[in-house]
Amino acid sequence: MNKNKKKILIVDDEKDFVEMVKWNLEKTGGYKVTVETESKYALDVAKVVEPDLILLDVMMPGMDGADVEYQIKKEEKLKDIPIIFLTAIVKEEEIESEDGAIAGHVFLAKPVTLKQLVDCIEKNIKK
Amino acid sequence: MNYRAIFLIISLVFIFTFGFFVYIRNRRSLINFWYTVFVSFLALWTFGLLMMYLSATAGSKLFWANFLYLVGSLIPSSFFCFSLIFPSDKALPIRKVGLIFLPNFILFILYFFTSLMIRKVVYENGIIKYFVYGPLHLLFDIQVVFFFGWAFWNLYRKYKVSAGRTKMQLRYILVATILGVVLAGTTNVAIPAFLYNCSLAWLGPSFTFPMFSIIAYAIVRYRLMDINVAVTRAGIFLIIYALILGFPLYVGYKTNSWIISTSLAIAFATVGPFVYRSLNRKAEEVLLVKQRRYQTILLKGAKGLMKEHRLDRLLKWIVRAVRKTVGIRYVALFLDDKKNQLFTLKTKEDNGEIPDDLVFSYQHPFIAYMRERKGPFLYEEIPEPIRHSLNIPFEVDIIIPSFIEDKYLGFIILGEKLNREFYSIDDLNVFKILAHQAGLAIENAQLYSELQNETKALKEAIKKLNETQNQLIQSEKMAAVGRLASGIAHELRNPLSIVLQGIEFLENNLVGLDNKSKKAIKSIKNSVDRADNIIIELLKFSGSSKLEFASLELCQLMKDTLSLVENRMHLGRISLVKNFPEKDMQIHADRNMLEQVFFNLYSNAIDAMSEGGQLELNVFPHRHDVVIEIIDTGKGIPTDILPDIFDPFFTTKDVGKGVGLGLSIVCLILERHNGTINVESKVNEGTRFIIKLPRKVENKKEEAIT
Numbered sequence: 001m002n003k004n005k006k007k008i009l010i011v012d013d014e015k016d017f018v019e020m021v022k023w024n025l026e027k028t029g030g031y032k033v034t035v036e037t038e039s040k041y042a043l044d045v046a047k048v049v050e051p052d053l054i055l056l057d058v059m060m061p062g063m064d065g066a067d068v069e070y071q072i073k074k075e076e077k078l079k080d081i082p083i084i085f086l087t088a089i090v091k092e093e094e095i096e097s098e099d100g101a102i103a104g105h106v107f108l109a110k111p112v113t114l115k116q117l118v119d120c121i122e123k124n125i126k127k
Numbered sequence: 128m129n130y131r132a133i134f135l136i137i138s139l140v141f142i143f144t145f146g147f148f149v150y151i152r153n154r155r156s157l158i159n160f161w162y163t164v165f166v167s168f169l170a171l172w173t174f175g176l177l178m179m180y181l182s183a184t185a186g187s188k189l190f191w192a193n194f195l196y197l198v199g200s201l202i203p204s205s206f207f208c209f210s211l212i213f214p215s216d217k218a219l220p221i222r223k224v225g226l227i228f229l230p231n232f233i234l235f236i237l238y239f240f241t242s243l244m245i246r247k248v249v250y251e252n253g254i255i256k257y258f259v260y261g262p263l264h265l266l267f268d269i270q271v272v273f274f275f276g277w278a279f280w281n282l283y284r285k286y287k288v289s290a291g292r293t294k295m296q297l298r299y300i301l302v303a304t305i306l307g308v309v310l311a312g313t314t315n316v317a318i319p320a321f322l323y324n325c326s327l328a329w330l331g332p333s334f335t336f337p338m339f340s341i342i343a344y345a346i347v348r349y350r351l352m353d354i355n356v357a358v359t360r361a362g363i364f365l366i367i368y369a370l371i372l373g374f375p376l377y378v379g380y381k382t383n384s385w386i387i388s389t390s391l392a393i394a395f396a397t398v399g400p401f402v403y404r405s406l407n408r409k410a411e412e413v414l415l416v417k418q419r420r421y422q423t424i425l426l427k428g429a430k431g432l433m434k435e436h437r438l439d440r441l442l443k444w445i446v447r448a449v450r451k452t453v454g455i456r457y458v459a460l461f462l463d464d465k466k467n468q469l470f471t472l473k474t475k476e477d478n479g480e481i482p483d484d485l486v487f488s489y490q491h492p493f494i495a496y497m498r499e500r501k502g503p504f505l506y507e508e509i510p511e512p513i514r515h516s517l518n519i520p521f522e523v524d525i526i527i528p529s530f531i532e533d534k535y536l537g538f539i540i541l542g543e544k545l546n547r548e549f550y551s552i553d554d555l556n557v558f559k560i561l562a563h564q565a566g567l568a569i570e571n572a573q574l575y576s577e578l579q580n581e582t583k584a585l586k587e588a589i590k591k592l593n594e595t596q597n598q599l600i601q602s603e604k605m606a607a608v609g610r611l612a613s614g615i616a617h618e619l620r621n622p623l624s625i626v627l628q629g630i631e632f633l634e635n636n637l638v639g640l641d642n643k644s645k646k647a648i649k650s651i652k653n654s655v656d657r658a659d660n661i662i663i664e665l666l667k668f669s670g671s672s673k674l675e676f677a678s679l680e681l682c683q684l685m686k687d688t689l690s691l692v693e694n695r696m697h698l699g700r701i702s703l704v705k706n707f708p709e710k711d712m713q714i715h716a717d718r719n720m721l722e723q724v725f726f727n728l729y730s731n732a733i734d735a736m737s738e739g740g741q742l743e744l745n746v747f748p749h750r751h752d753v754v755i756e757i758i759d760t761g762k763g764i765p766t767d768i769l770p771d772i773f774d775p776f777f778t779t780k781d782v783g784k785g786v787g788l789g790l791s792i793v794c795l796i797l798e799r800h801n802g803t804i805n806v807e808s809k810v811n812e813g814t815r816f817i818i819k820l821p822r823k824v825e826n827k828k829e830e831a832i833t
Contacts, residue, residue: 014621020628027635059617088620111624111655114631 005032006125009049011042011068012057012086021055024114031121039063043071046078053125055108058087082124084108131254131329133377135177138332141364142170145339152347153508157216161209162346166339168201173332175199179248179255180329188248192258193238196245196267199315200234203274206304210278213300213346214285214293216511230270237263255328258319268320275308295547299345307338363410367403421452422557428452429561432568436575442474445565449539450476453554456542457481457521462569463537470494470537477542480521492516498535503527503558505550525550527558529566536566597770608775608791612665619662627655664788678823679718680711681753682746688725692733700739707746712753713823720796727789728757728816735761735814748822755818764808772806 008031010018018035025031036045039060046054054072058065065085072078088110108120146166153159175195182188204227211219238244244267247259282304286297315331375395379388412419428448435441442460450458457477461470470487487494492513506514506523517523525541539562544550630651637644689703696703732742740760747754764772771777775791797804801821808814 014625016625017621017628020625020632023632024628024635027632088617088624110620111627111659113627114635 005030006053006121007031007049007051008033008053008055008121009042009046009051010035010055011037011039011045011060011065012055013037013039013060014057021117025117025121028114028118030118039065039068042068043075043078046072046081047075050077051081053121054081054083055121056083056085058085080126082106082126084120084124086110086112132177132180135173135180135329135332138336139170139173139177141336142166142173142332142339145343146170149343149347155510156346157212157218158209158214158346161205161212162339162342165202165205165209166343168198168205169332169335169339172198172202176328176332185248185250188250188255189245192245192248197231197235197238200231200267200270201228203271203278204228204231207274207278207281210281213282214289214296227274234267234270237266260320264320268316271312271316275304275312279304279308296345300342303338303341303345306341307335310334311338363403363406367399367406421454422553424452425449425557425561429564432564433571435568436572438569438572438576439474441565441568441572445539445561446474446476449541449558449561453541454545456545458539458541459485460539461485461487461537463535473537480542482520485519497526497528497538501528501530503555503562525555525558527562529562529569531563531566531570534570536569539565604775608665616662616666619658623655623658623662626651630655664792675717675719676715677718679714679716679721681714681755681820682707682711684718684721685725685744685746685755688722688729691726692729695730695733696742699733699736701733701736702741704741704743706744708748712746712748714753714820715823716800716820717796720800724793724796724818725757727793731789732757732759732761732814735759735763737762740813749819751822752819753822755820757816757818758813760813763810763812763814764806765810766808769806769808773804 008025010021010033012018012035015037018037022033022035025033034045034049034051036042039057040063042056042063056065056068060068065087069083072081072083083106085105085107087107106120106124108116143166146163146169149159149166150163172195175191175198179188179191179195182191207227208219208224211223234244241261241263243261243263245258245264246261249256249259279301282297282301286294286301289297311331311334314327314334318327375388375391378391382388425448428444432441432445435444442462446458446460449455457475457480459475459477459481460473462473464471464486468489470489472481472483472485475481493509493516496509496513500508504526506526509517509526522542523540524543526538527541528538529536539558541550541558630648634640634648640648685707686705729742736742736759743756743758745754745756745758768777768779773790773794775788777791794804797818797820803819805817806814807817
């Protein structure tokens with residue numbers, strides 16, 4: 001494993017989806033991807049992995065994306081990690097109109113192509 | 128018995144009847160009262176003459192001669208009183224009356240208690256030859272000339288200053304006075320006074336006929352006929368009764384049998400009235416051809432009134448028909464306005480003399496008087512205080528109230544006839560019938576229009592109910608679809624994401640893919656795209672997006688949107704017609720949303736004109752709104768599906784070409800702008816979409832105006 005690879009954490013309850021994204025991102029050769037399908041463990045995983053960027057689903061059972069973000073932002077160690085929200089609801093034009101951000105949050109609308117995902121990650125990840 | 132006596136009896140009956148007749152016409156009127164006093168003295172005078180002729184002894188002849196002259200002196204005095212109160216109808220003070228009749232009292236003493244007036248009546252075979260007058264008899268002549276002269280002067284003065292109808296009445300009276308005074312004055316005053324010859328005195332009473340009949344006509348004219356009719360009637364009456372009375376008397380005189388003469392008289396008197404009536408009718412038919420003609424026309428017209436249901440036209444017809452056929456200066460019709468408790472001027476035909484806003488309140492004494500009268504009546508018949516309270520700036524001749532049973536519908540007022548003739552009693556009878564018919568027709572028309580209004584209101588209510596119901600159903604559908612949309616979007620997008628990620632993984636991971644596999648992968652990716660587009664549409668539809676209202680120039684926006692479809696129009700050989708107002712319309716709206724609306728509608732129009740055509744865009748203001756019409760000459764929308772086109776997921780396009788949300792979204796967007804959209808369409812002719820949007824109010828001042 002290459003140390004230069006960026007560490008990405010994906011939190012999403014759709015098991016198949018996270019798996020596909022993991023495969024696709026890792027296939028590019030630039031990322032080391034960790035997945036978590038239960039939002040309540042997201043914080044613990046993040047603490048262990050200390051990812052460079054988190055892809056966070058908005059709508060999840062139990063804790064939703066916003067709750068997870070709140071917990072992460074509370075942690076001194078984790079609070080500077082950029083987060084990209086994945087959503088099935090927010091409309092394309094809203095994302096585009098605010099340059100991908102709503103109220104300081106970055107959103108990506110599902111379904112998302114690999115290219116869109118990589119572009120977005122590269123734009124927001126800590127250099 | 129001689130012909131003189133017979134003639135005098137006839138005259139007596141005639142004069143008395145006349146006086147009585149005029150008096151009972153209007154017992155409250157002092158004019159009628161003094162007229163009757165005047166005529167009564169004429170009758171008494173005739174009676175005196177008769178008695179003088181009939182009396183046998185010299186003494187009784189002298190007594191009746193004195194009586195004759197005394198009564199003769201009362202005629203000018205009473206006429207003088209008449210001249211004072213005509214036409215004002217104001218009571219004379221008792222002292223004044225006393226003063227006027229004082230000379231008569233003096234004459235009474237002189238005639239009956241002295242021989243200074245008439246000394247002797249000279250007669251031969253019962254026939255008066257002449258009187259032998261005393262030295263003071265000239266006093267009688269002075270009294271007669273003085274009072275007649277003064278009365279004439281009074282009337283003449285009033286004639287000079289009066290106008291209109293009163294002037295006409297006075298003219299008749301003056302002419303009558305001259306006639307009577309000259310004729311009777313010659314035979315009974317001048318000849319006996321200067322020629323000592325009484326041989327013509329028996330003609331005197333008949334010479335007063337024109338005078339009192341014309342005066343009667345002048346003061347109660349509306350209850351009589353035309354002057355020629357009055358004279359004709361009087362003439363026929365006279366001839367008939369002269370025959371009835373005269374012939375039996377003549378026969379009796381010749382045969383010296385009172386039984387024959389009496390039976391003849393009874394027989395004649397029985398047939399007399401019938402003969403009189405039939406002759407009268409014949410004479411009137413000849414004399415009143417013109418009047419009869421319009422009366423017939425009006426009565427015929429009245430029968431046709433019921434056919435007209437439109438109140439306005441009905442009223443107009445009544446007013447016009449009466450005015451034109453009779454030839455009247457003006458006609459005005461007033462109707463009961465129950466809401467305001469008024470009688471308001473509904474329609475009129477005039478030369479501008481009647482004010483448009485003339486109304487009479489229910490409490491007006493004039494209205495109360497009409498309720499009392501019910502039938503048509505003359506202005507003169509209205510009692511003075513009520514007439515005074517009328518206070519109208521034009522002259523009324525006739526008032527025709529219209530009653531249906533006891534319901535008072537309204538009234539018509541008539542001005543004078545253009546030929547200045549007076550209205551006759553027949554006219555009034557015709558108006559009475561007309562008023563009744565008109566009343567029925569008006570009531571009919573009012574009921575009809577009420578019914579129509581109610582039906583219309585009902586229809587409108589039902590239509591509105593239906594529309595509201597449809598709108599409710601529509602918005603309920605929209606809301607349901609909206610709720611569904613966000614749910615479906617979430618549920619569909621996750622599996623779509625997996626498909627997309629999966630296929631991309633496969634694409635990148637499999638090496639040496641053949642063309643078919645590559646194509647299959649591409650098709651899968653396109654399908655995901657398509658599915659996602661549907662979801663995007665649905666999300667737009669759910670209306671969760673916020674509107675950003677701003678002031679916009681509508682026509683500019685429509686033109687800008689047009690540029691998006693220009694190419695398609697060009698390719699599809701579609702021409703463009705724009706009817707935009709010179710000054711652009713300001714609206715308050717969300718630019719993106721409206722662009723979407725117009726883009727949708729333009730696209731639909733272009734799709735409908737697959738074989739070329741014309742796209743017409745009209746923009747014009749309407750009240751507070753701006754109306755936008757988008758008209759195509761395309762294939763049109765069949766009537767059976769027209770109500771469904773705004774429903775979500777309704778589409779006529781091939782699968783894959785449209786989701787069926789375009790017009791629903793248009794509808795939704797316009798709803799959120801407080802606008803509406805309607806559609807009219809004919810198959811193979813084209814479709815017209817009509818949009819209404821509220822116009823932007825520029826400032827408060829304009830708001831106040833609109």
